[in-house]
Amino acid sequence: MTLVNEVVDEVNEVMALVDETQLVAAEKIIDKNKRIFILGAGRSGLMAKGFAMRLMHIGYSVFVIGETITPSIQTGDVLVSVSGSGKTGSVLDPSKKAKENGVKLVAVTSNANSPLGRIGDATIVVPGATKSGDGVKSIQLLSTLFDQSVHITLDVLCLMLSRRDNISNETAKATHSNME
Amino acid sequence: MTLVNEVVDEVNEVMALVDETQLVAAEKIIDKNKRIFILGAGRSGLMAKGFAMRLMHIGYSVFVIGETITPSIQTGDVLVSVSGSGKTGSVLDPSKKAKENGVKLVAVTSNANSPLGRIGDATIVVPGATKSGDGVKSIQLLSTLFDQSVHITLDVLCLMLSRRDNISNETAKATHSNME
Amino acid sequence: MTLVNEVVDEVNEVMALVDETQLVAAEKIIDKNKRIFILGAGRSGLMAKGFAMRLMHIGYSVFVIGETITPSIQTGDVLVSVSGSGKTGSVLDPSKKAKENGVKLVAVTSNANSPLGRIGDATIVVPGATKSGDGVKSIQLLSTLFDQSVHITLDVLCLMLSRRDNISNETAKATHSNME
Amino acid sequence: MTLVNEVVDEVNEVMALVDETQLVAAEKIIDKNKRIFILGAGRSGLMAKGFAMRLMHIGYSVFVIGETITPSIQTGDVLVSVSGSGKTGSVLDPSKKAKENGVKLVAVTSNANSPLGRIGDATIVVPGATKSGDGVKSIQLLSTLFDQSVHITLDVLCLMLSRRDNISNETAKATHSNME
Numbered sequence: 266m267t268l269v270n271e272v273v274d275e276v277n278e279v280m281a282l283v284d285e286t287q288l289v290a291a292e293k294i295i296d297k298n299k300r301i302f303i304l305g306a307g308r309s310g311l312m313a314k315g316f317a318m319r320l321m322h323i324g325y326s327v328f329v330i331g332e333t334i335t336p337s338i339q340t341g342d343v344l345v346s347v348s349g350s351g352k353t354g355s356v357l358d359p360s361k362k363a364k365e366n367g368v369k370l371v372a373v374t375s376n377a378n379s380p381l382g383r384i385g386d387a388t389i390v391v392p393g394a395t396k397s398g399d400g401v402k403s404i405q406l407l408s409t410l411f412d413q414s415v416h417i418t419l420d421v422l423c424l425m426l427s428r429r430d431n432i433s434n435e436t437a438k439a440t441h442s443n444m445e
Numbered sequence: 446m447t448l449v450n451e452v453v454d455e456v457n458e459v460m461a462l463v464d465e466t467q468l469v470a471a472e473k474i475i476d477k478n479k480r481i482f483i484l485g486a487g488r489s490g491l492m493a494k495g496f497a498m499r500l501m502h503i504g505y506s507v508f509v510i511g512e513t514i515t516p517s518i519q520t521g522d523v524l525v526s527v528s529g530s531g532k533t534g535s536v537l538d539p540s541k542k543a544k545e546n547g548v549k550l551v552a553v554t555s556n557a558n559s560p561l562g563r564i565g566d567a568t569i570v571v572p573g574a575t576k577s578g579d580g581v582k583s584i585q586l587l588s589t590l591f592d593q594s595v596h597i598t599l600d601v602l603c604l605m606l607s608r609r610d611n612i613s614n615e616t617a618k619a620t621h622s623n624m625e
Numbered sequence: 626m627t628l629v630n631e632v633v634d635e636v637n638e639v640m641a642l643v644d645e646t647q648l649v650a651a652e653k654i655i656d657k658n659k660r661i662f663i664l665g666a667g668r669s670g671l672m673a674k675g676f677a678m679r680l681m682h683i684g685y686s687v688f689v690i691g692e693t694i695t696p697s698i699q700t701g702d703v704l705v706s707v708s709g710s711g712k713t714g715s716v717l718d719p720s721k722k723a724k725e726n727g728v729k730l731v732a733v734t735s736n737a738n739s740p741l742g743r744i745g746d747a748t749i750v751v752p753g754a755t756k757s758g759d760g761v762k763s764i765q766l767l768s769t770l771f772d773q774s775v776h777i778t779l780d781v782l783c784l785m786l787s788r789r790d791n792i793s794n795e796t797a798k799a800t801h802s803n804m805e
Numbered sequence: 806m807t808l809v810n811e812v813v814d815e816v817n818e819v820m821a822l823v824d825e826t827q828l829v830a831a832e833k834i835i836d837k838n839k840r841i842f843i844l845g846a847g848r849s850g851l852m853a854k855g856f857a858m859r860l861m862h863i864g865y866s867v868f869v870i871g872e873t874i875t876p877s878i879q880t881g882d883v884l885v886s887v888s889g890s891g892k893t894g895s896v897l898d899p900s901k902k903a904k905e906n907g908v909k910l911v912a913v914t915s916n917a918n919s920p921l922g923r924i925g926d927a928t929i930v931v932p933g934a935t936k937s938g939d940g941v942k943s944i945q946l947l948s949t950l951f952d953q954s955v956h957i958t959l960d961v962l963c964l965m966l967s968r969r970d971n972i973s974n975e976t977a978k979a980t981h982s983n984m985e
Contacts, residue, residue, distance in 0.1 A: 269648075272781050273640045280633045288629075304624075306805040308678055311671045311873075314513045315772065318668055321514040322767065329513045330624050331871065333494045333851075334501040337623040355805045355895065359624040396798055406787055406797045407682065409780050412675065416776055420769050421632050427766060437766045438756055443517040444484075444510050444539045445666040445715045449828075452961050453820045460813045468809075486985040488858055491693075491851045495952065498848055502947065511691065513671075535715065535985045576978055586967060586977045587862065589960050592855065596956055600949050601812050607946060617946045618936055625846040625895045664984075674873045681874040690984050693854045693869045694861040697983040719984045803877040804844075804870050804899045 271404060272413075279393040279401050279414040288422050290387040291371045294343055295422075297325060297430060302338050302368075304330040305347035306355050308412045313347040316419040322437040323427045330359065340367030347419075349395030349411040351379020360384065373419070375400040375411050389422075391415045451584060452593075459573040459581050459594040468602050470567040471551045474523055475602075477505060477610060482518050482548075484510040485527035486535050488592045493527045496599040502617040503607045510539065520547030527599075529575030529591040531559020540564065553599070555580040555591050569602075571595045631764060632773075639753040639761050639774040648782050650747040651731045654703055655782075657685060657790060662698050662728075664690040665707035666715050668772045673707040673733075676779040682797040683787045690719065700727030707779075708732075709755030709771040711739020720744065733779070735760040735771050749782075751775045811944060812953075819933040819941050819954040828962050830927040831911045834883055835962075837865060837970060842878050842903075844870040845887035846895050848952045853887045856959040862977040863967045870899065880907030887959075889935030889951040891919020900924065913959070915940040915951050929962075931955045 266274075295301060301320060305313030313329070320327040328335040338344065344363045348356040351374035364370050364384055372385030375392050376399045382388050393411035394403035403410040427437070446454075475481060481500060485493030493509070500507040508515040518524065524543045528536040531554035544550050544564055552565025555572050556579045562568050573591035574583035583590040607617070626634075655661060661680060665673030673689070680687040688695040698704065704723045708716040711734035724730050724744055732745030735752050736759045742748050753771035754763035763770040787797070806814075835841060841860060845853030853869070860867040868875040878884065884903045888896040891914035904910050904924055912925030915932050916939045922928050933951035934943035943950040967977070 267645055268784060269640055269643055269645055269778075269781050272777060272784070273637060276777065277633060277637070280629055283629055285627055285629055302624075307802060308675050311675045311678075315668050315671045318513050318671075319766065319769070321516055327514050330622075332512050332514070333498050333509045334507050334512070335622055335624075336501055336620045353805050354898070358894070362624070396801065405780060405784055406679065406792075406794055407801060409679070409783075413773075413777055413780060417632060417636065417773055418629075420765060420773060421629050423769075424628060424632070424765055432766075434766055440516050441756065441767060442510075442515055442667060444482075444515075444543070445713050447825055448964060449820055449823055449825055449958075449961050452957060452964070453817060456957065457813060457817070460809055463809055465807055465809055487982060488855050491855045491858075495848050495851045498851075499946065499949070533985050534718070538714070576981065585960060585964055586859065586972075586974055587981060589859070589963075593957055593960060597812060597816065597953055598809075600945060600953060601809050603949075604808060604812070604945055612946075614946055621936065621947060622847060625893050662984075678873050681876055687874050689873045690982075692872050692874070693858050694867050694872070695982055695984075696861055696980050722984070800876050802870075802875055804842075804875075804902070 275401065275403050275410050276413050279391065279410060280417060282392050283418050287387065287389045288425060291389055291422060292425050292429065294369050294371055294387050295426060300342045301325050301327045302330055302342060302344045303327060304344060304356055304359060306353050308408065309347045309349055309415065312412055312416045312419065315416065316423065319423045322440045323423065323430060323432040338363055338368055343369045345371040345373065346381060347373040347415060348381050349375045349408040350397035350399060351376045351381035357381050373415060389418060391418050455581065455583050455590050456593050459571065459590060460597060462572050463598050467567065467569045468605060471569055471602060472605050472609065474549050474551055474567050475606060480522045481505050481507045482510055482522055482524045483507060484524060484536055484539060486533050488588065489527045489529055489595065492592055492596045492599060495596065496603065499603045502620045503603065503610065503612040518543055518548055523549045525551040525553065526561060527553040527595060528561050529555045529588040530577040530579060531556045531561035537561050553595060569598060571598050635761065635763050635770050636773050639751065639770060640777060642752050643778050647747065647749045648785060651749055651782060652785050652789065654729050654731055654747050655786060660702045661685050661687045662690055662702060662704045663687060664704060664716055664719060666713050668768065669707045669709055669775065672772055672776045672779065675776065676783065679783045682800045683783065683790065683792040698723055698728055703729045705731040705733065706741060707775060708741050709735045709768040710757040710759060711736045711741035717741050733775060749778060751778050815941065815943050815950050816953050819931065819950060820957060822932050823958050827927065827929045828965060831929055831962060832965050834909050834911055834927050835966060840882045841865050841867045842870055842882055842884045843867060844884060844896055844899060846893050849887045849889055849955065852952055852956045852959065855956065856963065859963045862980045863963065863970065863972040878903055878908055883909045885911040885913065886921060887913040887955060888921050889915045889948040890937035890939060891916045891921035897921050913955060929958060931958050
């Protein structure tokens, strides 16, 4: 078996464990009339940014925590936090603080029982191997398998949202950055 | 004379050459009902981001070209482009393209006769030394003096905008990121 | 069939078309004694950053074009450029310039015959749907399928490099940012 | 008096209070044979990045906490942390953690007695107004005056370092990103 096949098989194994009812629960919280904030660190953070960018393409008012023009988060806003281990301090601490301020939290993690997993108003479990040892075992380094699977999972969530909102590919294309 | 004094004197010399009527012209273009896009590279780009962040604090709908949630720029939008030399390709090319698409351009540069300076609907000249040799001479490296002076200049523009719009310090504070 | 399954099937279809001999050719260029520069825009750019971060974890001297501490690229350096369409100006133009300056180029694109694909010293073709219409057709928006597949492909390349270089998971873990 | 003059006067007032012996103390810690890590949030973070970029130009091995290719910080490394209030959690907490791990800390703050100010191996006090009310009073919004003054202060430190290390403007220019 080639290395590509081995890696793809791992992704398939994790994706088979993703529970679409959890995506539906998250979909209900991600309301187009609300502001959506996105938080993640490291490679999970890059996947979180990819999700944020696509939400923008399909017409959401979305902000990435830590980027230049991100305002204060307020009661009534939605926060989507991504952490494989569910214990990353720079993700967990602001998520707790947001919850206390009346923000709805979508938690995305490999471990439903992690501190982050437990406080989600909706929690999406993506059980790919992380660097803290959670989830499906992997031949890949650190939390690579989590990153790959969370990427696909959040893209499926975007696809659900775009269908719910009747956003076509052409509409998304018109919103895509034209300064590249 | 101490090194701090020498550097501060350079900044004072450049700032004395900044023409407030150019700031007033830019202020007229930066309309709160329009979307404002910000573009810069390198250290100028960091100053541009600082300007964008403050515009957000005082209630503008502002985006930084190259960040995650920046949508396509459209006819009727405003672009603020910062380049010391006025020749940086990654700033100049998108600025030209935006102009062709009916975007109003505020150009910020050390050189009014540079390619960027010439195409601004308003052009703010900040004649600090740049790495291409324009502007007031400096003991500092590369375009440090331009960066320092453009920083202060854009902050003065923000102050003008906040006064025009009746935004208090308390209002700005409430919008400041609360996830740090 | 569930939506997760439909999306995973698309990824599997693209990954089956990735040619491992192209990865081997890229692996030869990515020399641990050289500086590796990474370039991409939009969501492809996020995938490129994920690749850069993992290269750092396994001990490479790697820089992302556009980030703060990225130095000038010089003869003898390696550039890895990612563009689905192979035509993105902000990726293509610097890639051409780098080639002219004696930099080795690894091109990653959905289209081998695109301007970027044609100039790679090694070109990795990841034929997922892009927003310009190249590659395997997809139910997903814009270049989502390319992003997902390029993510996995670059992770496979990292795995190949880590094995070649005898880097263990524990070694990579010790290099992973500890300030999160 | 024009608005530009009012703002420039504020900057002059703060800069007159910057103590060059504190810069000398910081200069001793910033050793070219060590790895330098830079940390800041919000607009202070942008100024911190500007400092990091210039350190790269003059030949330092420097990393920005939170950027893609930043490795783990280790005993023997140097951390430069910037926070106007000296209380920003995302700056203070990692700074404390780094200190415990044997990292030398240069603290840059408006308030010597703040939590960050107190733990610096060298502390540079830049007493510009911050949004928490420290420092010289200002007509400008939030911590604008701190940002402006810290910008100039860190540039003076860079100038001291470049002179100590005999780095010319031409050498710095050759290291400046050539992909813009």
